[in-house]
Amino acid sequence: MPEMRKNQNDSPFTLAIASGKGGTGKTTLATALAEAAGMAVTLRDCDVEEPNAHLFVRPRWNRHTEQNRHVPQIDAQRCSACGKCAELCQFNAIAIAGGRAMVFTELCHSCQGCRRICPEGAISDMDMLMGSLDCGVQLKNPATPINFISGKLAIGQVMAPPLIRAVKNVGAAEPLNILDCPPGTSCPMITAVRGSDFVILVTEPTPFGLNDLELAVETVRQLKLPFGVVINRADTGNSAVRDYCRDNDIAIALEIPWERSIAEAYSRGDSLCDASPALKNKLHTMLHHIMMREETV
Amino acid sequence: MKELIVISGKGGTGKTSLTAAFCHLAHNCVCADCDVDAADLHLILNPEIAQSHTFSSGHEAIIRQDTCTGCGLCEKYCTFDAISQNKNGTFRVDPYACEGCKVCVEFCPAQAIDFLEAECGVWHSSSTRFGTMVHARLHIGAENSGKLVSLVRREARTVAEAEHAELVIVDGPPGIGCPVIASITGADGVLIVTEPSVSGAHDFERVAQLCAHFNIPAYLCINKYDINPELGDSMCAEAAQHDIPTLGKIDFDPAFTAAQIRCQCVTEYEEPGTETIATQVRDLWNTLEKHINP
Amino acid sequence: MTVAFSATGTDLNSDMDQRFGRARQFILVDTETNAATILENTQNMNAAQGAGIQAAQNVINAEADAVVTGNCGPKAFQVLQAAGIKIYHTREDTVGSALKALLSGTLQEADSANVDSHWS
Numbered sequence: 001m002p003e004m005r006k007n008q009n010d011s012p013f014t015l016a017i018a019s020g021k022g023g024t025g026k027t028t029l030a031t032a033l034a035e036a037a038g039m040a041v042t043l044r045d046c047d048v049e050e051p052n053a054h055l056f057v058r059p060r061w062n063r064h065t066e067q068n069r070h071v072p073q074i075d076a077q078r079c080s081a082c083g084k085c086a087e088l089c090q091f092n093a094i095a096i097a098g099g100r101a102m103v104f105t106e107l108c109h110s111c112q113g114c115r116r117i118c119p120e121g122a123i124s125d126m127d128m129l130m131g132s133l134d135c136g137v138q139l140k141n142p143a144t145p146i147n148f149i150s151g152k153l154a155i156g157q158v159m160a161p162p163l164i165r166a167v168k169n170v171g172a173a174e175p176l177n178i179l180d181c182p183p184g185t186s187c188p189m190i191t192a193v194r195g196s197d198f199v200i201l202v203t204e205p206t207p208f209g210l211n212d213l214e215l216a217v218e219t220v221r222q223l224k225l226p227f228g229v230v231i232n233r234a235d236t237g238n239s240a241v242r243d244y245c246r247d248n249d250i251a252i253a254l255e256i257p258w259e260r261s262i263a264e265a266y267s268r269g270d271s272l273c274d275a276s277p278a279l280k281n282k283l284h285t286m287l288h289h290i291m292m293r294e295e296t297v
Numbered sequence: 298m299k300e301l302i303v304i305s306g307k308g309g310t311g312k313t314s315l316t317a318a319f320c321h322l323a324h325n326c327v328c329a330d331c332d333v334d335a336a337d338l339h340l341i342l343n344p345e346i347a348q349s350h351t352f353s354s355g356h357e358a359i360i361r362q363d364t365c366t367g368c369g370l371c372e373k374y375c376t377f378d379a380i381s382q383n384k385n386g387t388f389r390v391d392p393y394a395c396e397g398c399k400v401c402v403e404f405c406p407a408q409a410i411d412f413l414e415a416e417c418g419v420w421h422s423s424s425t426r427f428g429t430m431v432h433a434r435l436h437i438g439a440e441n442s443g444k445l446v447s448l449v450r451r452e453a454r455t456v457a458e459a460e461h462a463e464l465v466i467v468d469g470p471p472g473i474g475c476p477v478i479a480s481i482t483g484a485d486g487v488l489i490v491t492e493p494s495v496s497g498a499h500d501f502e503r504v505a506q507l508c509a510h511f512n513i514p515a516y517l518c519i520n521k522y523d524i525n526p527e528l529g530d531s532m533c534a535e536a537a538q539h540d541i542p543t544l545g546k547i548d549f550d551p552a553f554t555a556a557q558i559r560c561q562c563v564t565e566y567e568e569p570g571t572e573t574i575a576t577q578v579r580d581l582w583n584t585l586e587k588h589i590n591p
Numbered sequence: 592m593t594v595a596f597s598a599t600g601t602d603l604n605s606d607m608d609q610r611f612g613r614a615r616q617f618i619l620v621d622t623e624t625n626a627a628t629i630l631e632n633t634q635n636m637n638a639a640q641g642a643g644i645q646a647a648q649n650v651i652n653a654e655a656d657a658v659v660t661g662n663c664g665p666k667a668f669q670v671l672q673a674a675g676i677k678i679y680h681t682r683e684d685t686v687g688s689a690l691k692a693l694l695s696g697t698l699q700e701a702d703s704a705n706v707d708s709h710w711s
Contacts, residue, residue, distance in 0.1 A: 111377075267497075
């Protein structure tokens with residue numbers, strides 16, 4: 001296997017798959033790339049609100065952990081109801097009533113400010129469930145296993161970024177890290193793509209696709225991340241996305257045509273690589289081209 | 298005056314395309330685009346902006362470089378990995394990671410950190426060929442707490458009251474988090490638009506739970522039904538278990554994209570061969586309308 | 592006792608604001624002297640979340656004994672209750688008519704929130 005560009009401190013190469021618009025084929029692409037890589041990979045499903053990658057990867061699960069984050073616990077004996085914690089809290093999670101501090105943990109952002117500011121030492125950390133982390137492995141090709149990590153936000157829990165960070169930080173030793181990112185351009189997507197070596201933006205050649213691609217491009221440019229575009233269902237719609245990429249010096253890494261057989265395979269949760277070996281080869285080539293890139297950020 | 302929210306759980310199921318068609322078919326409505334992260338409804342409705350307002354939410358910390366002593370306490374305290382050191386030893390805040398918690402501002406020994414109101418986005422009240430539209434755009438990296446979504450809904454309801462409109466139709470956000478919650482609480486009904494795929498089924502499950510959690514009547518529409526009718530039917534059966542009736546099954550049709558390219562909704566797009574899809578959408582609307590406004 | 596009414600305006604003829612958390616202001620009425628003062632609540636109109644909790648804090652800091660409002664969510668309710676503040680729900684149109692109803696004993700004290708958690 002050719003020598004690939006590694007990061008300065010030999011950390012894995014991290015490839016994020018993102019898009020502005022939902023439903024363009026991020027998960028399909030991320031899971032297919034993991035199978036086409038021809039090397040051991042870690043695939044991380046960072047779309048913690050609606051994680052789907054496991055439906056395609058079908059891993060053998062080997063670990064399930066509840067993920068917690070820290071929220072404040074008030075020691076009523078020590079609390080003097082001075083109100084400094086409530087005053088500092090920017091998220092209105094603390095009120096002073098009936099001579100003591102009351103915490104509304106669902107509004108807490110886990111910033112630790114209240115604990116630090118309390119003059120009485122009355123605040124300590126307490127665990128609050130945010131969701132779960134599930135790990136597994138897919139051994140369809142035992143020489144090139146897919147280590148799989150998926151995060152799932154508990155229903156009614158509102159903060160995705162802490163769980164996304166947990167998904168990204170869980171250790172794994174593979175040289176290639178693929179991140180299936182949430183859609184959009186607000187904080188969940190940004191938390192997921194930050195620190196990546198390369199971002200693939202998946203789009204479709206329609207007015208909605210173009211509109212959302214422009215937002216996603218602006219985002220990765222502001223984050224100063226190298227990126228390229230994959231156009232899915234490329235032979236449908238119109239040429240506006242292609243024109244936009246050309247006019248803005250944006251590399252189109254791959255175009256995938258719409259095929260009913262692929263749409264049906266996807267609907268069943270079947271592997272894209274199994275449905276189209278030709279596509280698998282193209283994905284393999286694209287991936288290694290990205291990892292060999294000479295350009296730096 | 299009733300409020301209908303169209304959501305999808307999973308993105309890309311045709312939610313916005315159908316919402317646009319509903320705005321066309323409804324008699325007297327106000328449209329609202331609450332998908333503030335990746336708004337698309339305007340691409341079909343073609344709004345003429347009448348008023349624009351900036352939207353601020355929360356704050357962001359900015360370190361004054363000439364006052365910073367490089368002690369690094371801010372970086373140590375920041376739980377969001379938002380602070381890093383410059384080459385010259387001072388520190389800086391990454392505005393995309395800063396959550397506006399004020400901890401660094403509060404504890405900086407040199408009081409070198411400013412705490413400024415964050416301008417997060419912009420919202421508009423506009424006119425379209427289907428009626429008034431309220432829509433918004435969140436700036437890149439802005440926190441998507443649902444506050445802007447709530448504001449758009451509130452403004453749409455205010456306009457609807459002033460215009461004596463019967464219905465507010467809302468294009469909702471994807472997912473199940475804060476923005477979706479903010480879009481559905483207190484609504485008269487929610488239409489879940491999904492597709493017959495394992496992803497669609499999986500995400501539908503979570504969205505259905507969310508609607509049940511907040512006690513909001515929900516209805517189902519399966520789009521691109523003919524891609525996998527067996528799975529589609531089993532999803533309808535599953536939905537019935539949750540007391541969610543299926544109001545429509547719409548076949549996959551390139552007319553959706555063709556209409557979008559012409560900035561039209563699929564019920565306006567008149568080309569030979571598209572009558573079936575237009576009829577399916579009209580039938581869906583007629584049934585849905587009766588449920589929301591009996 | 593001092594009673595806080597969520598209000599859309601600044602005098603007793605103003606309409607009641609049905610919302611507690613995002614009310615523009617409260618009118619504090621001393622039922623013994625009939626004196627009325629305004630308690631601003633604008634910072635909470637635009638709060639991303641926790642508006643109800645902050646409005647409750649606002650009312651507690653102003654040393655009110657009771658709150659009269661339209662809708663009060665569960666978090667705000669919890670805070671007011673912890674502070675021993677009585678909560679009354681009303682559909683009366685104006686602050687003046689709500690005050691009359693309270694004084695004549697026709698308003699019932701609430702024992703729970705009357706709306707679910709909400710953002711609007």
